[in-house]
Amino acid sequence: MKADNTSPFRMARRAAQMNPSVIREILKLTEQPGVISFAGGLPAPETFPVEAMREACARVLRDAPQAALQYAASEGYAPLREWVAADLGRHGLRVDADQVLVTTGSQQGLDLVAKVLIDAGSTVLVEAPTYLGALQAFAPMEPRLVGVAGDGEGPRIDAMAAAARAADARFFYLLPNFQNPTGRSMGEARRAELVAQAEAIGLPLLEDNPYGELWFDDPPPTGLAARNPDGVIYLGSFSKVLAPGLRLGYVVAPRAIAGKLLQAKQAADLHTPGFNQRVVHEVIRDGFLDRHVPTIRARYKAQRDAMLAALDRHMPPGVRWNKPAGGMFLWVELPAALDATRLLPRAVERGVAFVPGAPFFAEGPQANTLRLSYVTANAAQIETGIAALGAVVRVALEDVA
Amino acid sequence: MKADNTSPFRMARRAAQMNPSVIREILKLTEQPGVISFAGGLPAPETFPVEAMREACARVLRDAPQAALQYAASEGYAPLREWVAADLGRHGLRVDADQVLVTTGSQQGLDLVAKVLIDAGSTVLVEAPTYLGALQAFAPMEPRLVGVAGDGEGPRIDAMAAAARAADARFFYLLPNFQNPTGRSMGEARRAELVAQAEAIGLPLLEDNPYGELWFDDPPPTGLAARNPDGVIYLGSFSKVLAPGLRLGYVVAPRAIAGKLLQAKQAADLHTPGFNQRVVHEVIRDGFLDRHVPTIRARYKAQRDAMLAALDRHMPPGVRWNKPAGGMFLWVELPAALDATRLLPRAVERGVAFVPGAPFFAEGPQANTLRLSYVTANAAQIETGIAALGAVVRVALEDVA
Numbered sequence: 084m085k086a087d088n089t090s091p092f093r094m095a096r097r098a099a100q101m102n103p104s105v106i107r108e109i110l111k112l113t114e115q116p117g118v119i120s121f122a123g124g125l126p127a128p129e130t131f132p133v134e135a136m137r138e139a140c141a142r143v144l145r146d147a148p149q150a151a152l153q154y155a156a157s158e159g160y161a162p163l164r165e166w167v168a169a170d171l172g173r174h175g176l177r178v179d180a181d182q183v184l185v186t187t188g189s190q191q192g193l194d195l196v197a198k199v200l201i202d203a204g205s206t207v208l209v210e211a212p213t214y215l216g217a218l219q220a221f222a223p224m225e226p227r228l229v230g231v232a233g234d235g236e237g238p239r240i241d242a243m244a245a246a247a248r249a250a251d252a253r254f255f256y257l258l259p260n261f262q263n264p265t266g267r268s269m270g271e272a273r274r275a276e277l278v279a280q281a282e283a284i285g286l287p288l289l290e291d292n293p294y295g296e297l298w299f300d301d302p303p304p305t306g307l308a309a310r311n312p313d314g315v316i317y318l319g320s321f322s323k324v325l326a327p328g329l330r331l332g333y334v335v336a337p338r339a340i341a342g343k344l345l346q347a348k349q350a351a352d353l354h355t356p357g358f359n360q361r362v363v364h365e366v367i368r369d370g371f372l373d374r375h376v377p378t379i380r381a382r383y384k385a386q387r388d389a390m391l392a393a394l395d396r397h398m399p400p401g402v403r404w405n406k407p408a409g410g411m412f413l414w415v416e417l418p419a420a421l422d423a424t425r426l427l428p429r430a431v432e433r434g435v436a437f438v439p440g441a442p443f444f445a446e447g448p449q450a451n452t453l454r455l456s457y458v459t460a461n462a463a464q465i466e467t468g469i470a471a472l473g474a475v476v477r478v479a480l481e482d483v484a
Numbered sequence: 485m486k487a488d489n490t491s492p493f494r495m496a497r498r499a500a501q502m503n504p505s506v507i508r509e510i511l512k513l514t515e516q517p518g519v520i521s522f523a524g525g526l527p528a529p530e531t532f533p534v535e536a537m538r539e540a541c542a543r544v545l546r547d548a549p550q551a552a553l554q555y556a557a558s559e560g561y562a563p564l565r566e567w568v569a570a571d572l573g574r575h576g577l578r579v580d581a582d583q584v585l586v587t588t589g590s591q592q593g594l595d596l597v598a599k600v601l602i603d604a605g606s607t608v609l610v611e612a613p614t615y616l617g618a619l620q621a622f623a624p625m626e627p628r629l630v631g632v633a634g635d636g637e638g639p640r641i642d643a644m645a646a647a648a649r650a651a652d653a654r655f656f657y658l659l660p661n662f663q664n665p666t667g668r669s670m671g672e673a674r675r676a677e678l679v680a681q682a683e684a685i686g687l688p689l690l691e692d693n694p695y696g697e698l699w700f701d702d703p704p705p706t707g708l709a710a711r712n713p714d715g716v717i718y719l720g721s722f723s724k725v726l727a728p729g730l731r732l733g734y735v736v737a738p739r740a741i742a743g744k745l746l747q748a749k750q751a752a753d754l755h756t757p758g759f760n761q762r763v764v765h766e767v768i769r770d771g772f773l774d775r776h777v778p779t780i781r782a783r784y785k786a787q788r789d790a791m792l793a794a795l796d797r798h799m800p801p802g803v804r805w806n807k808p809a810g811g812m813f814l815w816v817e818l819p820a821a822l823d824a825t826r827l828l829p830r831a832v833e834r835g836v837a838f839v840p841g842a843p844f845f846a847e848g849p850q851a852n853t854l855r856l857s858y859v860t861a862n863a864a865q866i867e868t869g870i871a872a873l874g875a876v877v878r879v880a881l882e883d884v885a
Binding site for chain 1: 492493495498505527532534537541542550551553555558587601602617620687714715727738743744747751756757758759
């Protein structure tokens with residue numbers, strides 16, 4: 084593919100699979116002043132531990148400035164890897180620190196896994212719907228993406244098995260806890276059955292867990308990797324419990340492929356900024372997250388409740404939504420006659436934004452769905468924004484009636 | 485490819501192209517206490533601007549903490565992009581800030597370019613020898629790498645043209661200034677001829693310039709992108725003028741492919757840490773580098789001189805080396821009968837380390853070459869280390885005599 088008629092550059096075939104993020108384009112639309120946005124997946128900035136960061140930066144630059152600013156090991160900063168291994172152990176996933184690979188956000192974990200596991204034409208199973216950024220990370224390696232249908236408890240086991248049988252899938256990517264975009268969480272029975280069935284049919288799993296700590300009433304059941312460490316790659320992140328602007332995540336992989344992920348990491352960016360790794364380790368080393376994360380949970384739970392109450396008040400009959408037990412998002416199903424993508428400009432006109440559900444589907448998009456984030460806007464904005472959204476939906480329903 | 489007999493994971497074909505870095509393995513060997521290392525490409529940590537970093541971190545966390553810690557644009561922090569565009573303009577490369585894509589080190593620029601431009605089997609031209617990290621970044625996209633022979637002035641134009649004619653090359657990757665690993669720099673005539681010839685035959689160039697500011701007596705001639713902006717992708721870095729642990733680089737591409745690079749960037753890690761971008765911008769915004777970089781130049785020049793003098797004193801006849809006009813490395817050719825890889829363990833036994841030249845060749849490695857870095861060890865260590873290396877070479881020459 085020629086870049087254009089006058090350029091000497093020709094693009095690789097995979098470049099055709101790269102596309103601007105729909106969400107990114109929507110975010111531009113919604114960044115107009117006066118628009119209340121439920122669109123972005125932006126953690127509430129009030130939760131960022133600015134004072135702890137300030138102290139940690141000062142300490143790192145006082146105690147180990149040269150090491151923090153020098154090239155460093157591709158695997159990551161050893162004390163941080165030890166912290167992660169210990170923390171995962173508390174959640175039932177027993178790993179050695181040398182299995183933890185620090186990444187530039189967990190998004191990079193998706194890129195590395197895609198490079199190491201996906202050939203052009205390989206089948207990869209994803210939830211229907213799933214995290215848009217994962218679809219984007221996988222796409223350049225040219226997989227055939229197959230969506231696995233689910234219900235409120237997560238992907239259906241029979242759908243997974245059928246999809247895996249129909250094609251020799253490289254892995255099944257899933258977010259068991261407070262999924263993006265739906266906010267749904269897999270129950271204990273579904274997890275146990277899914278992991279057992281995947282192991283039985285030899286289907287590797289890729290478990291993405293950015294939201295697991297953001298539970299509102301009870302911690303979620305044990306994760307997937309903890310149930311079968313040899314068959315699951317695990318992705319973790321500090322973006323939702325500390326701050327996303329540090330770009331700090333990690334991948335834990337079975338030893339059989341950890342070495343290749345490390346080589347891919349080294350080729351991709353040599354290493355994740357050592358300064359960031361040391362600062363985050365300095366912030367969290369003494370149990371900071373045990374004190375800090377409960378404050379995020381309380382805030383997000385209150386905002387979820389505000390949004391649920393506002394939806395109850397303002398949505399016309401026929402609109403359905405779930406009640407997430409944690410995380411940042413809830414999922415709305417409009418009456419089948421409505422197309423959320425076509426509603427969006429009208430919503431923005433009335434001062435409220437969301438993300439249509441369609442882009443989150445690898446195939447067979449459900450046009451009548453949309454994602455709402457309840458963590459960025461405050462309770463008053465949630466009330467105002469949902470009232471406006473309810474009005475938009477009412478008008479649209481009248482139009483199609 | 486099965487990961488192993490018991491694992492359900494199967495690797496992508498490209499994973500076979502990923503290998504542990506030879507340099508990385510050597511660095512482990514040379515990290516023994518008491519070994520003077522000329523092996524790593526580590527900037528002198530004494531040059532890291534710790535005090536400026538401390539102040540910049542404090543200011544960013546005082547003035548814009550929430551923005552610095554939040555998700556940010558994939559393109560990078562606008563004021564930093566504007567700074568880069570202005571700085572490149574001072575060097576003759578006129579670009580708009582919106583053509584600057586901030587990357588997680590310039591290594592990531594190599595990864596993004598590889599993804600966007602290399603199909604499996606595509607021919608890519610590289611200098612013989614060239615930067616090992618580029619070979620690693622390109623390898624997963626499965627190119628056919630062709631080394632272009634050169635001389636002390638850089639790649640030979642006839643060799644480039646012949647290689648480009650023999651295969652429809654996607655691009656020619658080169659480091660015109662104080663190249664890694666050789667330290668050589670292209671002169672004005674060679675640059676002008678190379679860019680004109682590449683444009684004539686429709687061969688895109690990928691110009692990597694991490695060392696350009698580290699000149700000792702005179703600035704290098706105008707770069708390649710400045711001579712033909714539509715036919716050259718340019719990679720820059722803050723690693724050698726500030727500190728590598730921040731992982732901050734940038735890519736400037738013709739508009740025809742800049743959009744695809746941005747999409748690849750977004751899929752790879754969403755964005756480079758915003759905190760790091762703001763801190764670096766805070767450090768450099770008021771002309772800091774104009775005062776700081778001359779101190780690095782003076783230090784490295786003195787250390788180059790110390791190494792040249794020590795080589796003169798301690799190397800037996802038949803050993804040749806160049807006199808780099810900038811950068812971090814010089815290149816040694818041993819008598820043809822010697823193999824630098826086989827010399828390395830004996831050198832480490834005597835307390836000195838280097839990197840054999842062979843891994844820097846995409847094809848046809850010259851076994852009798854080696855790379856020496858003069859920037860990490862101090863003058864006294866350089867004298868001791870080169871004396872030890874000279875002794876090792878003498879003994880080896882006696883062995884083959």
